[in-house]
Amino acid sequence: MEAVGIDVGGTYTDGVLFDLRSKKIIRKAKVPTRPEDLRSSILRCFAALEVRSPALLSRFCLSTTLATNAVVEDARRDVCAICIGMRPRHPAEYAAETIVVDGRVGPTGLVEVPLDEEALRNAIKRSGERSFAISSFFATRNPQNEVRAAEMVLEEHPNASVVKGSDLVGTLGMEERLYIAVKNAELIHIMSGLIEAIREGTKVPGSVTYVLKGDGTLVSTEEAAMRPIFTVLSGPAASALGGAFLAGAKDALVVDIGGTTTDIALVQGGMLKLSEDGAVVGGSRLRVESAEMTTRALGGNTEIFCGDGRPKLGHRAVVPLCLASDPYRHMGDRSYLYPLAGKKHGITPTDLFCASGRSDFGDRKVASAAMAALAEECELPLPTLNEVLEDTLRSRLLRTIAETLLNRQLPERGDGEAVLRGNGMFRTVLRIGVPLVGIGAPVAAFLDLIREHVDGPIIIPQDHEVGNALGAICTEVHGRKEVIVRNEPMWIDGREVPHYHVAVAGGLRVFADRDQAVGYALEQATRALRDYMERSRVQRYQVVSEVRDITYLEMGQKRHVETIVSVSAGGM
Amino acid sequence: MVRHMDILAEEMLKIRSRDPARYKRLIQEGMLAELGFDVGIKTKAQASVDEVKAKFRPKDPSYAAISDSVIAGKRARTKELVATSLQQGKDPVDLVTNALMPGIQTQCELYDLGKAFVPEILMSNDAMQGGIELCQAQLGDIPKKGKLATFVAEGDLHDIGKNIVAAILRANGFDVIDLGRDVPTAKVIETTKAQGIQMVSGSTLMSTTKAGLKSTAETLEEEGLKVPLACGGAAVSRAFVDTFVNSIYGKSPLDAVKIATEVCEGKDWKEVRKDLY
The missing domain is CATH 3.40.50.280 (Cobalamin-binding domain)
Structure with missing residues (x-):
């Protein structure tokens, strides 16, 4: 019962060979990531794990930056975007070709302008692309035009891949859905290529291979190849889940401190707290579920410099002097003490911790020399300089933690931060309802700074450096489908008559009776969920369903707006 | 203490659903005023007309006069006062924000309290617009908020x-x-x-x-x-x-x-x- 987890990060690819029965790590591996060749990064990491019989692995879980990179880089542009009922504003920025045809559904899901099939068929015939993304106006209220267009694409180009916007997201915003569909279509070939290459390279059967999604749950390779966009931001999800797992906690606030940033996420009941509005990648909001993550510039490599004669903590990352290969070359003149543009090496928290003995990481002689030079430049005694800098690090970290828990931003050096910082007479202690779990290389020194400010357990688990690789293994497949029954009343002979609209993958159905509509919605949602679980190769699972009415009070009467039918299941 | 009829009606209906017995009793006793009196007012003491006017009234007597004529809805008089102020070299932007606007703000607040009515708002707005036109002529376009x-x-x-x-x-x-x-x-x-x-x-x-x-x-x-x-x-x-x-x-x-x-x-x-x- 051995499992392998691999997490491809921006800098390193981490791997872990894990015994599922004894829950023990057998071997760990860390290799540098080659961003232009994810396949080789994964295969080298896998080789380093020395798996004896790949064919007998019971689970192989992968978390990759593939989708995230593709969204950020914006390079390929080989998808034909089919827009029905609305001309998008910036299609040229992400699609190779854009087809716009008439065909409009209204907000209630009823057809307002029929689909111009002839124009659409001609345009599809002319298109030379092999990937198509379709988004139609109010498709989340009635997807029939997208369904019809997809059929037509396959009739004209039987080998094409087709993605429907309403199949990926259920929110309003036709162009947002188009963008996600285009990105998904772009990724389909890349993702299936990667999966195939890994299967060949590792000899692990595809039937035990899983890919991690941004919401921290696993999907089968088949599902990942169909909807690769859902794997964006799976890296942060993996490290948060892995951190909680290593700490043996179902609920935890996971603080991941790396070189450049601190990422904080909340795990509740073994599941990630998800962001309300979906992932933000490369400045664009993708309406796909992802962990709610607070990210701030604070890490082992954050720049420390002298500004206006005072020691300051910057926002960019530089190479710590105590880890540099030729440190004295960078310390030749005093320029390394100032925040110059293009500076690569400088003083960082790593140097501070190394010089003050908080960590054993780095060359202490170099760190001490650098700190002494900074103290001189700022005209402060060395102990005072250390105190000032530790105080600055502490308040930025406390502020970030408070921001995560409050779900709102606190301005830097604002009142909130002043209260958190306290002074000699007054100390704020945060009582956090869940244990605080720290992961990442420099985390111990950072969390030591806030120990007296947190009332509750602070756990820094062993093996936390491979927490992200482990995070991909310790989670499971989880499916959730939601179908909404919308009451769209019509006024007939001066009387309000309820009409219940149910939009599912096939199209819209209208019912006169609420219970019938809810029954239909439940049946459709369950069927979609079972498909998903089957595709994910989960044999045993229990479906949990929830039916929730959305109502409001008017003139003392309860009025029905919609009923949300949701079904979910988890398993492995 | 009865405010606008629509608000009164809405709150009556709220009482009906919350406390039907009391609603029935009050209706039977013909105590509509009691119903209106009872709700919504407990929480916030209502300001009197004079208090509202005092709250917004500009300190400068010539500005206060402009503001008063906006409240009174007198377009011709407002224009006359604004023209005089402009001749005296007052800043047109200052006139709009500190003399004309307080007038309409007072009227809006009074409307909210049920102490002013739709035609009065429209008249005040008309008076204010007259003043604003004069200021605009001096200024060119006043930057809009949106x-x-x-x-x-x-x-x-x-x-x-x-x-x-x-x-x-x-x-x-x-x-x-x-x-x-x-x-x-x-x-x-x-x-x-x-x-x-x-x-x-x-x-x-x-x-x-x-x-x-x-x-x-x-x-x-x-x-x-x-x-x-x-x-x-x-x-x-x-x-x-x-x-x-x-x-x-x-x-x-x-x-x-x-x-x-x-x-x-x-x-x-x-x-x-x-x-x-």
Whole structure:
């Protein structure tokens, strides 16, 4: 019962060979990531794990930056975007070709302008692309035009891949859905290529291979190849889940401190707290579920410099002097003490911790020399300089933690931060309802700074450096489908008559009776969920369903707006 | 202490659903005033007319005179006073913000308390506009706080409320395109796109037409315009507005000003709801 987890990060690819029965790590591996060749990064990491019989692995879980990179880089542009009922504003920025045809559904899901099939068929015939993304106006209220267009694409180009916007997201915003569909279509070939290459390279059967999604749950390779966009931001999800797992906690606030940033996420009941509005990648909001993550510039490599004669903590990352290969070359003149543009090496928290003995990481002689030079430049005694800098690090970290828990931003050096910082007479202690779990290389020194400010357990688990690789293994497949029954009343002979609209993958159905509509919605949602679980190769699972009415009070009467039918299941 | 009839009626109906026995007893005793008296007023002591006027009254006597003539709704007199002030070398922007605006603000506040009525607001607005025209002639264009559109939902011809909202928004420095009454969603969308509208304010008096607000808010969202809909009107309640996306409920015309200010500062509808509810 051995499992392998691999997490491809921006800098390193981490791997872990894990015994599922004894829950023990057998071997760990860390290799540098080659961003232009994810396949080789994964295969080298896998080789380093020395798996004896790949064919007998019971689970192989992968978390990759593939989708995230593709969204950020914006390079390929080989998808034909089919827009029905609305001309998008910036299609040229992400699609190779854009087809716009008439065909409009209204907000209630009823057809307002029929689909111009002839124009659409001609345009599809002319298109030379092999990937198509379709988004139609109010498709989340009635997807029939997208369904019809997809059929037509396959009739004209039987080998094409087709993605429907309403199949990926259920929110309003036709162009947002188009963008996600285009990105998904772009990724389909890349993702299936990667999966195939890994299967060949590792000899692990595809039937035990899983890919991690941004919401921290696993999907089968088949599902990942169909909807690769859902794997964006799976890296942060993996490290948060892995951190909680290593700490043996179902609920935890996971603080991941790396070189450049601190990422904080909340795990509740073994599941990630998800962001309300979906992932933000490369400045664009993708309406796909992802962990709610607070990210701030604070890490082992954050720049420390002298500004206006005072020691300051910057926002960019530089190479710590105590880890540099030729440190004295960078310390030749005093320029390394100032925040110059293009500076690569400088003083960082790593140097501070190394010089003050908080960590054993780095060359202490170099760190001490650098700190002494900074103290001189700022005209402060060395102990005072250390105190000032530790105080600055502490308040930025406390502020970030408070921001995560409050779900709102606190301005830097604002009142909130002043209260958190306290002074000699007054100390704020945060009582956090869940244990605080720290992961990442420099985390111990950072969390030591806030120990007296947190009332509750602070756990820094062993093996936390491979927490992200482990995070991909310790989670499971989880499916959730939601179908909404919308009451769209019509006024007939001066009387309000309820009409219940149910939009599912096939199209819209209208019912006169609420219970019938809810029954239909439940049946459709369950069927979609079972498909998903089957595709994910989960044999045993229990479906949990929830039916929730959305109502409001008017003139003392309860009025029905919609009923949300949701079904979910988890398993492995 | 009885305020506007529509508010009174709404609160009576609330009592009916919350405490039917008491409602029945009061109705039988013919104590309508008692019903109106009882609700809503407990929480906040009502300011008197004089207090409201004193709150906004400018300190400078010549400004106070302008403000008073706006409250009184006298266009000719307002213009005369503003012209005199301009001749004396007063700053036109200062005149608008510190002499003319306090007048309409007083009137709006009085309306909110039920101490002023629709025609008075319209008259005050007219008087203020007269003064603003004179200042504008000296200045060129006064920078606007944002571009808005107002409309009454399709099928509804009741536009008094919408006219008040439009007037008060204009009085507060917004550029308002009034689409009128009985306006289909498509026309709202078309104007929003063509004119670069930042927020739309929609209202309706009848429950048969309130679905038009929902479909307008949803269509704006589906179009990806990032333009929220401020909803109000007798048939519209916060509970109803909260059941659909891209919308913010406002009870009084001053709420519309608060919502518009936040939206034009770049906040989205969720943030505005969080701030104002």
